[in-house]
Amino acid sequence: ENIGRLVIKCPDQPGIVASVSNFLLGFQANIIELSQYSLNPEGGTFFTRIEFECPDLKSKASEMKQEFRNIGEAFSMEWKFSDVSNIKRTAIFLSNEPHCLLELLWEWQSGDLITDIALVISNHEDSREIVESLNIPFYYIPANKDIRKEAEKRQLELLEEYKIDLVILARYMQILTPEFVAALPNRIINIHHSFLPAFIGAKPYERAFNRGVKLIGATSHYVTNDLDEGPIIEQGIERVNHRDNAEDLKKIGRSIERSVLARAVKWHLEDRVIVHENKTVIF
Amino acid sequence: ENIGRLVIKCPDQPGIVASVSNFLLGFQANIIELSQYSLNPEGGTFFTRIEFECPDLKSKASEMKQEFRNIGEAFSMEWKFSDVSNIKRTAIFLSNEPHCLLELLWEWQSGDLITDIALVISNHEDSREIVESLNIPFYYIPANKDIRKEAEKRQLELLEEYKIDLVILARYMQILTPEFVAALPNRIINIHHSFLPAFIGAKPYERAFNRGVKLIGATSHYVTNDLDEGPIIEQGIERVNHRDNAEDLKKIGRSIERSVLARAVKWHLEDRVIVHENKTVIF
Amino acid sequence: ENIGRLVIKCPDQPGIVASVSNFLLGFQANIIELSQYSLNPEGGTFFTRIEFECPDLKSKASEMKQEFRNIGEAFSMEWKFSDVSNIKRTAIFLSNEPHCLLELLWEWQSGDLITDIALVISNHEDSREIVESLNIPFYYIPANKDIRKEAEKRQLELLEEYKIDLVILARYMQILTPEFVAALPNRIINIHHSFLPAFIGAKPYERAFNRGVKLIGATSHYVTNDLDEGPIIEQGIERVNHRDNAEDLKKIGRSIERSVLARAVKWHLEDRVIVHENKTVIF
Amino acid sequence: ENIGRLVIKCPDQPGIVASVSNFLLGFQANIIELSQYSLNPEGGTFFTRIEFECPDLKSKASEMKQEFRNIGEAFSMEWKFSDVSNIKRTAIFLSNEPHCLLELLWEWQSGDLITDIALVISNHEDSREIVESLNIPFYYIPANKDIRKEAEKRQLELLEEYKIDLVILARYMQILTPEFVAALPNRIINIHHSFLPAFIGAKPYERAFNRGVKLIGATSHYVTNDLDEGPIIEQGIERVNHRDNAEDLKKIGRSIERSVLARAVKWHLEDRVIVHENKTVIF
Structure with a gap:
């Protein structure tokens, strides 16, 4: 409802904020929230996220985008203009463990996750009932390393058919091919069940248990190759102690994974995340 | 050197960011960090903190201030312009427990607290040696409710003499009179040894122990009447358990008090705190 | 399966551990986990929780209890002997907000909460579907201050009928009468949506917002009068900031409430909580 | 004064607690705090830590130790009997960064760290003044990989001369030889400035910054080869964000290192740590 967002990344120089704010003022837009950050003021990179209210945004949006191109070019910007009322469409992928899916569904039902969950894809049938009971399409697509290509082909068709903006890997235990990843740059969010970069790869809880760590963690990140x-x-992270065996770590970890993934997804949906050189700026 | 800050609070309306950023651009200033927040976009209050780099700031500063007055009036702003190279001057008050003083001295020595600690005032002699060993003047001013007026008179004289910007009550166990508080509005920071609003007043750790809480806390706040x-x-906050007696809570609490007070002071010194209706915006 | 527990509280004196461990040895029981704590060694109170493995516990249990009476009397103990394979039976009460109920159901389904959820009682119909889909009886019992007595009468009948060991108030927004509380001493667990003793009573999130706190919390406690x-x-607790309005605090708070209540219930079910003078020892 | 401790590790079997508690009762000792843990009840390992009060402990201690040998042999125990009034003697090693040293000195001065700090050894002169001002001997022993053997020879002589029980590496940036480590098994505590096993080795904060982690940590561990x-x-751990550069991570990290090392040392001094298969049980 008349709320828009501008997210910008460009080489830093004086005058960026002035140009952008003059532009917004020209459309009678009032800035609601502005965050800005510069990596190394001299010769660095400038990042900003601006949320604004603009009367009749719907009718003005295409003109605004058109006109902003000049500013974007003048400052060599990567930029994204969005009308908040255009809800982003997400696909959730999972394997057999449902806790991250359930958390996302829950936050979505209670209005805390503003997205259209367009479909759920799994290589297990277990979650069909709960998903379909919410009138969300559920697709069972078997997957393993021998049939990866076929599986991904079908998945990509569905993502296109459903016009998906964001893929959420909610404990989907299959590796994605470079082709799949390239199709959705910085638009696939994964939850890894360790405090990265510790315990990269398989069985992180077992390895955390064997190492005798006193804290375990989970990490949500964009998927790359x-x-x-x-x-x-x-x-x-959560604290653990010597009484917790590998199975206990998994249980404790589930609750970390749930909340970490939900926060990451929420920030992405609110356009709060800007990727820069394999790191993120979170506004 | 050449870093300045503008901190602004005013009624919200379109055009504020544009005006301020045009003003800065007119002086060739480049925005390094800009944070903005609006309480209730329609008819609410607008807050911003802008850190900028400006060539020859020292020579331009008075002209900038002069010129900014027009913008300030046009938007009914409360605003503060500062040259970061003008280090703020602080006075630390304490009674007999030195842990908060020691933390502040430590962070100051290691360059993490950018301030001139101009003097230390205490109603106990205990900390004289450590303070004077760092070449900071130490004043012993006895204080209790019977001699409060005389004590505060002497304290205020010293604050004026040393041109103090900020008073830090680092476990100063005396109540201040309304006159004293009025002399330094939003410029006296206290550390209270409880998670406010729980355990207002005296002996919070004993009362926390008696209530059987599972977490204890500390709170840093501006002093009012x-x-x-x-x-x-x-x-x-920190977690405690049934094995911790009131004395243990005090020990655990000391480490919370130290870090909470140090963070609050640092934010104040960096002009990150704006007071609004007995609450704070922290940028 | 052959796992038993002894939970003991008594005046401290030498020989308690020796007597109890000799007793267990006499029945070929092996101690798995023993926690002990003494409040003030001289003239204080002794607490212990012992988990043990005992071959043929089922057939020996009544003889063990019979024999333990002598030790109990000799040391003036309050004690509880339990066979872990006798699962405790719980009743969940709630009003209209389902998040705590859902968390408990979830942990119960995934095997993290070892209890028989025998029934759910609510003064709202909202949760009927989800509860009945899990084959748990759901009772809608209207409640407000005018019909409190009738409502509680019906509730107590159901608790008796279903042989309930523990009542969980999972955001049940009705005050209980002293008669109801007296019927289940230290067997009613509530979740209060604030960091007690701050914000006792109604609307804690609104009051936390108005006070401008930087952390919000939730507290699980046994119900008294x-x-x-x-x-x-x-x-x-969780950290909040000036951008969070009262509604945001509620959302953030829901996730604290869920996990705090679930932990408290789990500890109670595992006989880890001993009440002493309005405080708890948690083993 | 009359407080003793028994710390035991042995193969699990019924009767251990009974034997030990009967033994203590035979000397009129009253158990103050008993913690016990069994790794895998059947065929696993049994751990316990018992703190007791025993009249005339000083005069009975050697007889108690003598007599306990029988129990120790019968159950194949590794055990340690200690009279708490015999304060442990520590040596602190550091290089140029003093924050961990300062924290230990501070907690020691305020009575929170019960130990005799017998000497400080450094390969830098920087901390001499502060150490000697507290009447603690300070030894400057240059160290680098070329003179490691000579340096360690001198260090070991000093550790023997001062009858040191525990070596604390408070940011000592030299690698120890296997000979040095073998001389003090499980009696050298190090603080590593990362959340292990992430960022093993040099420059962890730089690497954490480069990886773009959102939490940084510190780890205290016994030194092995x-x-x-x-x-x-x-x-x-502490939370960090994109605004924190590598230098900021170091500052934030210092406060984590201080508190993590202090807690680890305290637990060791209180005989709360039992090492088992490269992991620790903390009672």
């Missing part, structure tokens, strides 16, 4: 090496969006 | 009711700047 | 004054079992 | 791979005693 390097396993568990993509830009980190959010991390969380 | 209502005891422990001023705007909260920062709070922290 | 003094509102929100019962023995605290567990507390949790 | 595998760099940063010894049994972990304690870990802590």
Whole structure:
């Protein structure tokens, strides 16, 4: 309802904020929230996220975008203009463990996660009932390393068919091919069940248990072609002790994974995350 | 050197950011960090903190201030312009427990607290040696409710003599009179040894112990005339358990008090705190 | 399966551990986990919780209890002997907000909460569907201050009928009468949506927002006749900031409430909580 | 004064607690705090830590130790009997960064760290003044990989001369030889400035910054011959964000290092740490 957002990344120089704010003023837009950050003021990179209220945004939006191109070019900006009333569409992928899916569904039902959950894709049938009971389409697509290509082909068709903006890997235990990742740059969010970069790869809780750590964690990040090496969006930890065995760590970890993934997804949906050189700026 | 700050509070309306950023651009200033927040976009209050780099700031500063008055009046702003190279001057008050003083001295020595600690005032002699060893003047001013007026008179004289910007009550266990508080509005920071508003007043750790709480806390706030009711700047907590007696809570609490007070002071010194209706905006 | 527990509280004196461990050895029981705590060694109170493995516990249990009476009398103990395979039976009460109920159901389904959820009672119909879908009886019992007596009468009948060991108030927004509380001493667990003793009573999030706190919390406690004054079992907090309005605090608070209540209930079910003088020992 | 401790590790079997508690009762000792843990009840390992009060402990101690040998042999125990009034003697090693030293000195001065700090050894002169001002001997022993053997020879002579029980590496940036480590098994505590096993080795804060983590940590562990791979005693973390550069991470990290090391040392001094298969049980 008349709320828009501008997210910008460009080489730093004087005058950026002035140009952008004059532009907004020209459309009678009032800035609600502005965050800005510069990496190294001299010769660095400038980042900003602006949320504004603009009367009749719907009718003005295309003109605004058109006109902003000049500013974008003048400052060599990467920029994104969005009308908040255009809800982002998400696809949730999971394997057999449902806790992250359930958390997302829950926050979505209670109005805390503003998105259209357009479909759920799983290589297990377990979650069909709960998903379909909420009138969300559920697709069972078997997947393993031998049939990866076919599985991803079907997945990508569905993502296109459903016009998906964001893929959420809610404990989807399959590796994605570079082709799949390239199709959705910085638009696939994963939850890894360790405090990265500790315990990259398989069985992190077992390895955490064997190492005798006193805190365990989870990490939500954008997926890149390097396993568990993509830009980190959010991390969380909980304290454990010698009484907790590997199974206990998994249980404790589930609750960290749930909340860390939900926060990361929420920030992405609110356009709060800007990726820069394999790191994230979170506004 | 050449870093300045503008901190602004005013009724919200379109055009504020544009005006301020045009003003800065006119002086060739480049915005380094800009934070903005609006309380209720329609008819609410607008807050911003802008840190900028401006060539020859020292020579331009008075002209900038002069010129900014027009913008300030046009938007009914409360505003503060500062040259970061003008280090703020602080006075630390304490009674007999030195842990908060020691933390502040430590962070100051390691360059984490950018201030001139101009003097230390105490109603106990205990800390004289450590303070004077750092070449900071130490004043012993006895204080209790019978001699409050005389004590405060002497304290205020010293604050004026040393041109103090900020008073830090680092476990100063005396109540201040309304006159004293009025002399330094939003410029006296206290650390209260509880998670306010729980355990307002005396002996919070004993009362926390008696209540059987599982977490204890500390609160740093600006001092007003209502005891422990001023705007909260920062709070922290630690977990405790049934094995911890009141004495243990005090020990655990000391480490919370140290870090909470240090953070609050740092934010104040960096002009990150704006007071509004007995609450704080922290940028 | 052959796991038993002894939970003991008595005046401290030498020989308690020796007597109890000799007793267990006499029945070929092996201690798995023993926690002990003494309040003030001289003339204080002794607390212990012992978990043991005992071959053929089922057939020996009544003889063990019989024999333990002598030790209990000799040391003036309050004690409880339990066979872990006798699962405790719980009743969940709630009003219209389902998040705490959902968390408990979830942890119960995933095997993290070892209890029989025998029934759910609510003064709203909202949760019927989700509860009945899990084959748990759901009772709608209207309640307000005018019909409190009738409502409680019906509730107590159901608790008796279903042989309930523990009542969980999972955001049940009705005050209980002293008669109801007296019927289940230290067997009613409530979740209060503030960091007690701050914000006792109604609308804690609104009051937290108005006070401008930087951390909000939730508290799980046994219910007594003094509102929100019962023995605290567990507390949790989350950080908030000036951008969070009262509605945001509620959302953030819901996730604290969920996890704090679930932990408190789990500890109670595992006999880890001993109440002493309106405080708790948690083993 | 009359407080003793027994710390025991042995193969699990029924009767251990009974034997030990009967033994203590035979000397009129009253158990103050008993913690027990069994790794895998059947065929696992049994751990206990017992703190007791015993009249005339000083005069009975050697007889008690003598007599306990029988129990120790019968159950194949590793055990340690200690009279709490025999304060442990510590040596603190550091290089140029003093924050961990200062924290330890501070907690020691305020009575929170019960130990005799017998000497401080550094390969830098910087901390001499502060150490000697507290009447603690300070030894400057240059160290680098070329003169490691000579340096360690001198260090070991001093440790013997001063009858040191525990060496604390308070940011001592030299690698120890296997000979040095072997001389003090599980009696050298290090603080590593990362959340292990992430960022083993040099420059962890730079690497954490480059990876873009959202939490940084510190880890205190016993030193073994595998760099940063010894049994972990304690870990802590703090949240960071994109505004924090590598230098900021170091500052934030210092406060984590201080508190994590202090807790680990305290637990060791109180005989709360038992090492088992490169992990720790903390009672």
